[in-house]
Amino acid sequence: MQINTEEALKTHYEQIWSNGELAEELEYYKWALSLFSPKPGDTLLHIACGAGYFLREAEKSGLKCTGLDISENALAKARQLCKETRFYQGNAEKLPFSDSSFHLVSCLGSVEHFLNPVKALLEMKRVLKPEGMLSICVPNLYFERIRNLLAGVAHSQERETFYTLEQAVKLIEKDGKLRVIKVFPFNPSGKKHIQQKNFKMLNKLIVSAYKLVSKYIPLKLSYSFVFLCRK
Numbered sequence: 059m060q061i062n063t064e065e066a067l068k069t070h071y072e073q074i075w076s077n078g079e080l081a082e083e084l085e086y087y088k089w090a091l092s093l094f095s096p097k098p099g100d101t102l103l104h105i106a107c108g109a110g111y112f113l114r115e116a117e118k119s120g121l122k123c124t125g126l127d128i129s130e131n132a133l134a135k136a137r138q139l140c141k142e143t144r145f146y147q148g149n150a151e152k153l154p155f156s157d158s159s160f161h162l163v164s165c166l167g168s169v170e171h172f173l174n175p176v177k178a179l180l181e182m183k184r185v186l187k188p189e190g191m192l193s194i195c196v197p198n199l200y201f202e203r204i205r206n207l208l209a210g211v212a213h214s215q216e217r218e219t220f221y222t223l224e225q226a227v228k229l230i231e232k233d234g235k236l237r238v239i240k241v242f243p244f245n246p247s248g249k250k251h252i253q254q255k256n257f258k259m260l261n262k263l264i265v266s267a268y269k270l271v272s273k274y275i276p277l278k279l280s281y282s283f284v285f286l287c288r289k
Contacts, residue, residue: 061217064149067173068128070217075131079109082167083246087112090166093242093286094191096121100161103185105150105178106168110136113143121162126153150178155185166195167282169229170219179234183289192236192287195244196226201281223278226285236287243280245273 061067074080090112096102098120104113107125109132116123123143127133133145148154150165151174163182172178179194186192199220221229223241230236277283 062173064128064173067171067217071127071129072131075108075129075135079132079135081109081111084111086244086246087115090164090193090195090284091115091119093193093284094162094164096162101159102162102164103153103155103160105153105163105165105182106171107136107145108132110139110143112164112166113140117142124155124160126150151181153181153185157184158187158190159185161187161190162193163190164193166193166284167197169194170196170221171217173217175219175229176233179230179236183234183236186289188289190288191239192285194230194285194287195282196221196229196285197282198222198278198280199225200279204279221283223283226283230285230287236289239286239288241277242284242286243275243277244282244284245275245280 061070096116096119100121101124102113102116102121103124103126104116105126107113107127110125113123113125113136117140123140124146125133125136125140125143126146126148127136128147128149130147133147136143137145146154150168150172163186165178165182169175169178182192197218197220199222202220227238230238
């Protein structure tokens with residue numbers, strides 16, 4: 059299915075969230091939040107918030123949270139989990155917020171699915187306070203090629219773009235008009251992201267090997283890149 063309209067994108071994610079969910083391990087959300095070194099009372103906007111797992115950790119840290127997602131089904135789950143967060147259904151390319159509204163803005167693993175990533179990044183910059191910080195996570199093209207070669211991959215999301223480190227930096231800095239302060243590698247535990255049913259025995263070996271070396275994978279070969287940015 060080719061997705062090139064907002065309506066088609068919304069329909070796609072309503073289907074995903076009606077049948078299941080998209081999530082990383084809990085430790086990832088705790089780690090991603092810690093990169094901000096947040097202070098209680100900071101305002102946070104989490105874009106493509108899904109079921110709210112990142113926002114739940116943010117609430118625990120005393121942040122004033124806002125979540126936005128294109129899917130009403132995702133937001134229904136997030137509202138059950140996060141009682142103190144304000145939620146909005148909407149598109150990252152036209153955020154319903156005033157300029158300079160948030161100390162912190164996060165978009166973890168969703169820019170690659172947007173119809174217009176550049177427009178979304180410019181919107182994130184617009185709603186970020188002058189002294190604020192933005193966190194963006196995008197998938198690594200090189201990791202994806204290696205994973206395809208070794209184990210095969212079945213994606214649940216039809217629209218997805220992978221980036222090399224250089225391509226991601228260009229997208230954020232040149233196109234999105236943001237400053238990259240620091241880049242972190244993210245390498246998940248392995249089982250969820252590598253194991254595929256069609257290669258059961260082979261994948262057990264691949265996952266075991268991956269777990270042993272994941273801490274030593276160089277940045278340019280990591281599963282994904284997490285960028286901390288400022289205006």
